[in-house]
Amino acid sequence: MDSQGFEFSEARGREAASALGLPVLVPSTALFTDRYELTMLQAALRSGAAHRRSVFEVFTRRLPEGRRYGVVGGTGRVLDAVENFRFDDAVLSFLSTEHIVDDETLAWLDGYRFSGDIHGYPEGEVYFPGSPVVRVEGTFAEAVLLETVILSILNHDSAIAAAASRMAVAAGDRPLMEMGARRTHELAAVAASRAAYIGGFSSTSNLAAGFRYGIPTIGTSAHAFTLVHDSERDAFKAQVVSLGSGTTLLVDTYDLSEAVRTAVEVAGPELGAVRIDSGDLVLLAHRVRQQLDELGATNTKIVVTSDLDEYAMASLASAPVGAYGVGTALVTGSGHPTCSMVYKLVARARSTDPDAPLEPVAKKSLGPKTSLGGRKWAARRRDEHGVAEAEVIGTGPVPPELADQQLLVPLVVGGGTAGREPLDAARRRHVEARGALPLSATMLSKGEPVIPTEVV
Amino acid sequence: MDSQGFEFSEARGREAASALGLPVLVPSTALFTDRYELTMLQAALRSGAAHRRSVFEVFTRRLPEGRRYGVVGGTGRVLDAVENFRFDDAVLSFLSTEHIVDDETLAWLDGYRFSGDIHGYPEGEVYFPGSPVVRVEGTFAEAVLLETVILSILNHDSAIAAAASRMAVAAGDRPLMEMGARRTHELAAVAASRAAYIGGFSSTSNLAAGFRYGIPTIGTSAHAFTLVHDSERDAFKAQVVSLGSGTTLLVDTYDLSEAVRTAVEVAGPELGAVRIDSGDLVLLAHRVRQQLDELGATNTKIVVTSDLDEYAMASLASAPVGAYGVGTALVTGSGHPTCSMVYKLVARARSTDPDAPLEPVAKKSLGPKTSLGGRKWAARRRDEHGVAEAEVIGTGPVPPELADQQLLVPLVVGGGTAGREPLDAARRRHVEARGALPLSATMLSKGEPVIPTEVV
Incomplete structure (x- = not known):
């Protein structure tokens, strides 16, 4: 030895x-x-x-x-x-x-x-x-x-995989993004991304899962990015300059409707998506969709990500949501x-x-x-x-x-x-x-x- | 690169x-x-x-x-x-x-x-x-x-760690053995053993946790060991010959009271412990204790291990149990x-x-x-x-x-x-x-x- x-x-x-x-x-x-x-x-x-x-x-x-x-x-x-x-x-x-x-x-x-x-x-x-x-x-x-x-x-x-499968059913045609790494052991998270992909998720925030299993990775910014800049506008500008107008801007750090307005001003109507991470998602999705349409950003998607599980997704079925990001409920097997x-x-x-x-x-x-x-x-x-x-x-x-x-x-x-x-x-x-x-x-x-x- | x-x-x-x-x-x-x-x-x-x-x-x-x-x-x-x-x-x-x-x-x-x-x-x-x-x-x-x-x-x-702490309170002075590896991701299991030890567990079945963190490891045999032999007596003999009479014999593969009798016959009254892994543990612990005492095995401990959580342990407080083995409830944070x-x-x-x-x-x-x-x-x-x-x-x-x-x-x-x-x-x-x-x-x-x- x-x-x-x-x-x-x-x-x-x-x-x-x-x-x-x-x-x-x-x-x-x-x-x-x-x-x-x-x-x-x-x-x-x-x-x-x-x-x-x-x-x-x-x-x-x-x-x-x-x-x-x-x-x-x-x-x-x-x-x-x-x-x-x-x-x-x-x-x-x-x-x-x-x-x-x-x-x-x-x-x-x-x-x-x-x-x-x-x-x-x-x-x-x-x-x-x-x-x-x-x-x-x-x-x-x-x-x-x-x-x-x-x-x-x-x-x-x-x-x-079983939780992911139920979520995939609830999500229908909308893409599911796995974002649960922070809620489970760091290596369990990698296996969870893999199992979620098998169950019907289409991407993951987890770079290790991308590295190991080739699962497509996604992710743009958190509230910290907005907060570290002097203003929301500065933050959005910085993100769009660096990542392009196809990026997803997080719009719930301060006032939601002001953020949506600023987002479209900064990125133009070709803005990829806005993300809402808190509040009554059904209500807010409808409001934000209307506002985006009024601003001419008719192709800008709405991504929601706040403690979703299969039931929350089912309740969002008729809301104008483009994609779901799921964390805790997925990596803990939804109960x-x-x-x-x-x-x-x-x-x-x-x-x-x-x-x-x-x-x-x-x-x-x-x-x-x-x-x-x-x-x-x-x-x-x-x-x-x-x-x-x-x-x-x-x-x-x-x-x-x-x-x-x-x-x-x-x-x-x-x-x-x-x-x-x-x-x-x-x-x-x-x-x-x-x-x-x-x-x-x-x-x-x-x-x-x-x-x-x-x-x- | x-x-x-x-x-x-x-x-x-x-x-x-x-x-x-x-x-x-x-x-x-x-x-x-x-x-x-x-x-x-x-x-x-x-x-x-x-x-x-x-x-x-x-x-x-x-x-x-x-x-x-x-x-x-x-x-x-x-x-x-x-x-x-x-x-x-x-x-x-x-x-x-x-x-x-x-x-x-x-x-x-x-x-x-x-x-x-x-x-x-x-x-x-x-x-x-x-x-x-x-x-x-x-x-x-x-x-x-x-x-x-x-x-x-x-x-x-x-x-x-929080689940372990509650279990340690419920267990009082009785040792807690962590046995949950099979119920969680293989590396999460190692971290779980570590956290359980901090929360008050005294040992783990998980060899990787022993290797990495020096946590004392425990474990003797499963039902498969009894079943692979031609009789329960043969299995007990094989275990005692190899591991000594201080070992823990698993006694609920066939008939419990027959197994306890055989266990003491094979190992003698210096038998370390018997393990019960199914059934009404309060009732069975009392019965087995009485039987062990009648057989002169007054120092032989009773170990119980069937889907325990802090509530089950609390209900066993007055039962003659020497130690608890805990798996699923621990590694899933007890809810x-x-x-x-x-x-x-x-x-x-x-x-x-x-x-x-x-x-x-x-x-x-x-x-x-x-x-x-x-x-x-x-x-x-x-x-x-x-x-x-x-x-x-x-x-x-x-x-x-x-x-x-x-x-x-x-x-x-x-x-x-x-x-x-x-x-x-x-x-x-x-x-x-x-x-x-x-x-x-x-x-x-x-x-x-x-x-x-x-x-x-």
Whole structure:
């Protein structure tokens, strides 16, 4: 091990940066792990059970209260995390110094690379209670280690994607701008931008999200910019000189109607947009639209950005608004900042023989935490018009009529990444998947899952 | 710039790793920034206002609904972020290629290091509506850039610290174990462990938090470990052989009372603890305690871990429970996953002369988004018994009787970090600060801020 306790080669840094980047280099995702995964590994290596072929599944027992569908977010980031999940010298040194696992376990971890298979719902797909969103197959040892990092990513990103999807429905054709970085952890914010884009947002204020994922970035000015100048007019002039008349001027620092007048005087009727960040947005949007039209700025758009959520956007549907900027409500999942996905052992062999048959297993205690054992397939049954009727999951053979409606796709095969795709593919998939649900799926009011989950 | 578009030297990687580490190397925090900060910078460089001396303050207009006090979390991470906020070649190349700012601005950013002063409430301190939690002073250009990253960190970490503090009150003397990594973004989880520790948690399941911050880690086994073995007895034996009889056995996979009997048979009466993760915890804790006592395992503790929050812990106060493991409720801020801290320009000079006097500025629009201009001090007035009476903030001279009760401390002086401290200092400070509040501060029921904020 490195004498400084931290080994990090430049070449490896670049490689990891390109995979898990952000502006952040991640030498390994192996410590995004709960300690019990390693202590289980140690005990299972001793008992021999570590080498039994095993199947873990990620699913949720329920959707967040009132939600009619879930949205799979984070699959692409799971692939990054699995690729980078390895125990380098710095990590091993920590585990050794802290006596977290014994030497036999450290030696096993030293060579760790996941070599099994992962199937899952493709990113952007919708899901329901019981949907096997991800299925991980390998030895118990190699699969048990991935629990925490897979759940962290899916529970966070799917919560944001679901909120984004509801907002996209409420926004209709109007563009949605993600502006929530300041309301969540600085790196969660980058993942949130990504999930929002999948759910239907079109841009982000977050430069790291632009850097890492190529999401279009937007943004012009804040109240501070107006306040640092001697007058609003000076500020608007400075902005228009520097950014052009297509810019968006923030008009609610002092008096709104005076600001709108000044804005059009300074930028001319070709002013791109004005932004309103406070007050009764419905009322103000109508007033400002009328004023802009009277000033001849008929093509100048109105952008609104004040603590919006899907309900506020729905109430603005008939207001003359050109685009929405959304922050807090998006990055906190609009009331549901996490999903309740769990990672459960559902089947395992009774011996370490690689050909030993899998046997279903499940926690048996009474109550809501009981789960369904067995390695599962999933399909979405549709009616004659192509509208989804039921989420069907089972452990036996797939019924022939559902064979071509299966939901699980290969993500990792024999340890190699198989399911990589551009972010736009997930974004398009989500529109299609949501569009194939019954119409009541997109009601904003609280409801039950829009299709039932059937176990066959 | 580097031909590969990503410049990263090994030495710089190590340096950044030690500062902002995790297992993650962060070459720069400069992209944790909303695009508008850079476009404002560009326009202000053009107008000249960029070079005006400016004061920004972080504060919140209200506490989350029903909360009686807030807890400052993230200050130490803000110091890391400011130290690492610089525009390296990769970042500049991105900004240039994407036409986010012009060449003059790029040149200015190339040499950027924050050279101003930052004061703030020390970490772990409590705060109230209007408290100037952080005050950033420098030129407009250098201070405006820090908005997003400072808010991201404080809004996230303070939300978690506040939830942790309420849980610590509810838990009383019983240890609190943080187990929420799987319910939040994988790096937010590390910050959450840190904030939870400050708020009163004693350990974490999160290995990255142990690695990065030295927080004690805990964890033994999940249901999967029991299920991968042929019987619960085999699993318990394997765990005790490997981890010793002081381990914690999970006893709710099949039949609880059979599991407790097996656990004591396998580990002997010196069994460390049993963990219950489902069911009616009050009822089950009493039953299991009685059974353990009858089996002679009178020192074996009971650990409970099923979707706990501060209310569930309060209801378990009289149950024979030794420790609590908390996940979802902690990392989602127990109903309030973010704070509403904002970063506002409150004063600036009217010229670029470094000796020009500061003038207060504030947004003037009507409604709740109006704020108080001027560079502020803050103090907590106490009664003769040392109990806090009021949060006093002002822009003029500090009244002599409050001079030694001021809350803002130097964090960065002339660009150099001044406020670094061990995590335990913040943890101890929080206990003291909370203890000096009126008794009703620690009621779990909804209420108003426990002391008023007075503006003088």
